[in-house]
Amino acid sequence: TVKPFLNQEEYQRTEHIVKNFENGIGKELHRKLLERAKTRRNWLEDWWQNVAYLDLRISTQIYCNIGGPGPYIETYWPPKEGTQIERASVNIWHTLKYWDLLRTEKVAIERSGNAVLDMSQFRKLFCTCKIPGVTRDSMCNYFKTETEGECPSHLVVLCRGRMFTFDALHEGNMLNPPEIFRQLTYIQKRCCSEPDGPGLAALTSEERTEWAKMREYLIDLDPKNLTLLEKIQQSLFVICLDDASPHATPENYSEVVRLGLTGDPTVRWGDKSYNSIFFSNGICSAFCDHSPFDAMALIAMLSHTEGKISENDGKWKGSDKVRDIPWPEELVFTVDQKVMNGIECAKESYYQKVSDVQLVSYAFTSFGKAQIRKKKFHPDTFVQLALQLAYYKCHGRPGCCYETAMTRRFYHGRTETMRSCTMEAVEWCRSMLDPSASAYQRQQLMLKAFAKHNKTRKECETGKGFDRHLLGLLLIAQEQGLPVPEIFVDPAFTISGGGGNFVLSTSLTGYTKFNGSALPMVHHGYGFFYSIRDDRIVASCSAWKSCPETDAEVLCRTVFQSFQDMLQLTVTAQL
Numbered sequence: 001t002v003k004p005f006l007n008q009e010e011y012q013r014t015e016h017i018v019k020n021f022e023n024g025i026g027k028e029l030h031r032k033l034l035e036r037a038k039t040r041r042n043w044l045e046d047w048w049q050n051v052a053y054l055d056l057r058i059s060t061q062i063y064c065n066i067g068g069p070g071p072y073i074e075t076y077w078p079p080k081e082g083t084q085i086e087r088a089s090v091n092i093w094h095t096l097k098y099w100d101l102l103r104t105e106k107v108a109i110e111r112s113g114n115a116v117l118d119m120s121q122f123r124k125l126f127c128t129c130k131i132p133g134v135t136r137d138s139m140c141n142y143f144k145t146e147t148e149g150e151c152p153s154h155l156v157v158l159c160r161g162r163m164f165t166f167d168a169l170h171e172g173n174m175l176n177p178p179e180i181f182r183q184l185t186y187i188q189k190r191c192c193s194e195p196d197g198p199g200l201a202a203l204t205s206e207e208r209t210e211w212a213k214m215r216e217y218l219i220d221l222d223p224k225n226l227t228l229l230e231k232i233q234q235s236l237f238v239i240c241l242d243d244a245s246p247h248a249t250p251e252n253y254s255e256v257v258r259l260g261l262t263g264d265p266t267v268r269w270g271d272k273s274y275n276s277i278f279f280s281n282g283i284c285s286a287f288c289d290h291s292p293f294d295a296m297a298l299i300a301m302l303s304h305t306e307g308k309i310s311e312n313d314g315k316w317k318g319s320d321k322v323r324d325i326p327w328p329e330e331l332v333f334t335v336d337q338k339v340m341n342g343i344e345c346a347k348e349s350y351y352q353k354v355s356d357v358q359l360v361s362y363a364f365t366s367f368g369k370a371q372i373r374k375k376k377f378h379p380d381t382f383v384q385l386a387l388q389l390a391y392y393k394c395h396g397r398p399g400c401c402y403e404t405a406m407t408r409r410f411y412h413g414r415t416e417t418m419r420s421c422t423m424e425a426v427e428w429c430r431s432m433l434d435p436s437a438s439a440y441q442r443q444q445l446m447l448k449a450f451a452k453h454n455k456t457r458k459e460c461e462t463g464k465g466f467d468r469h470l471l472g473l474l475l476i477a478q479e480q481g482l483p484v485p486e487i488f489v490d491p492a493f494t495i496s497g498g499g500g501n502f503v504l505s506t507s508l509t510g511y512t513k514f515n516g517s518a519l520p521m522v523h524h525g526y527g528f529f530y531s532i533r534d535d536r537i538v539a540s541c542s543a544w545k546s547c548p549e550t551d552a553e554v555l556c557r558t559v560f561q562s563f564q565d566m567l568q569l570t571v572t573a574q575l
Helices: 008-023 025-038 045-054 084-103 120-124 177-193 200-205 208-221 223-234 254-262 295-311 337-354 369-374 379-395 423-433 439-461 467-479 491-495 552-572
Strands: 066-069 128-131 138-141 154-159 162-167 238-242 275-279 284-288 357-364 401-406 415-419 504-508 526-532 537-544
Touching (some): 025 467, 045 138, 084 238, 084 284, 154 177, 200 208, 200 337, 208 223, 254 284, 369 379, 379 423, 401 439, 537 552
Parallel strands (some): 154 238, 504 526
Antiparallel strands (some): 154 162, 357 537, 401 415
8 A cells, every 4th residue: 555655666665664574573563462352352442542532632622523514404494594493402302312212222233234233332422521631531421221220311502602401301201392492492592681601612622631631620619610510521412502604505515514513612512422513594513522433323323313304394293282391500610710711712722723724515416326336336436536536636646545444343343444545546547647548448447446445445344454453563562662663664654644644534424415524634635525325425625724735625626527537437438
């Protein structure tokens, strides 16, 4: 995988380093890794949780969180002022029904072909929160199934810098949409007629050590603050009533994606596993801490609830009866000037960082999965190769690319890195830009690139990838206090994406109506996330404005042009 980025001489040097590693220290490290694996059912799990997420000291809310809009605007919930609370009530109720399915263990086990997939990430959709630490964060998860015992059942609502909570159950029965509507209306009315709150939630967007120290300070200031923090940590999920009114059409989700991912920090709890955002014009979005799960667990839940909402055309068709339930209670923190200054600092730093984000999200509507399948191509590979071609066209060189492969056929498996920038892909890209290459030659090279990518995907999903294995070998060396093996300091390791240096950070968000986004891994890189539907491909692309050589808008448009070129090639090559 390093070949596309090196000249002959550099490649030989790397080959030499790899051989030395394989026959030398690598052997020893692998033996130690096998020892570790004997004592754990998943040798990677706790390491990955720490290295990929909990050890990070940057603002994880900005750089790591994931989020994306619901597709509701395309059908029964077009953007419309005055619908925020009504739609929120219906959406929340269906989400609570899903929580109930998990509680009663009725969520169907997912499969990939015949393989049963690990479902442990689903436990972390609810009642889960990250807690900042001075050197390392920790995770808390309070979810329990009915057979395991009591599970928290309250919700937290953020609105205009204030926080409220109410229980989703009353006398053992779930609140219905009219009852949720009553609770949210009460909160909104109070927030609109009284001064804004301090916006304490903005602290979660701070760099981790800063936030950890401020959290300690809050608790020392008044022990009641700890009780309130625990209330948020234990809650089912957080509801964000956002005053913004983003523009959106079925073909252009850019503003919703931008505001969902980098919107008002006083109405997001960045550490919560699920924030459900409702904008003032009734558009919905999700915003999540990435530590507890990967996007597909969230998307499974969102797709399920969307299906249920859809069956009822976005309306509540049940009883309008509202019981006499306790009003929401406000979570009022004890704060002093130091905390208020901390909140101001956090907001300033947050807005300064996110103002540099360029985010676009468009639908390519000429064709989708149906047409691609008809041509006997794997739809995901189709998009990945189009992205390779687009990057090559825009930058005149190959781009090292990370695509998420899921390893959930293993116990507590999460992901493996699929490196999409193969020599086969590069040779095909070159032929597409070479005027002397015939359509037939281009088509043959394209088929080779497809075959290579499909083979790589299979290997990665079945535990035959190599990035996580290499990470294990590096970590075991660090744990034993050994010097960092040369393979990891070889420039080829970094230039090909190793150590989190991929220029293209990409993921398929499934063959679903849900598309999400995250920010690029590196300053001169892109985030590129896409969902593939029967008749369209929806893509979100992120970049940093301060990097002169990247442009998310241009890359996204070029990818769409590449889709056309590839389909055209299948026609021309047959003539």
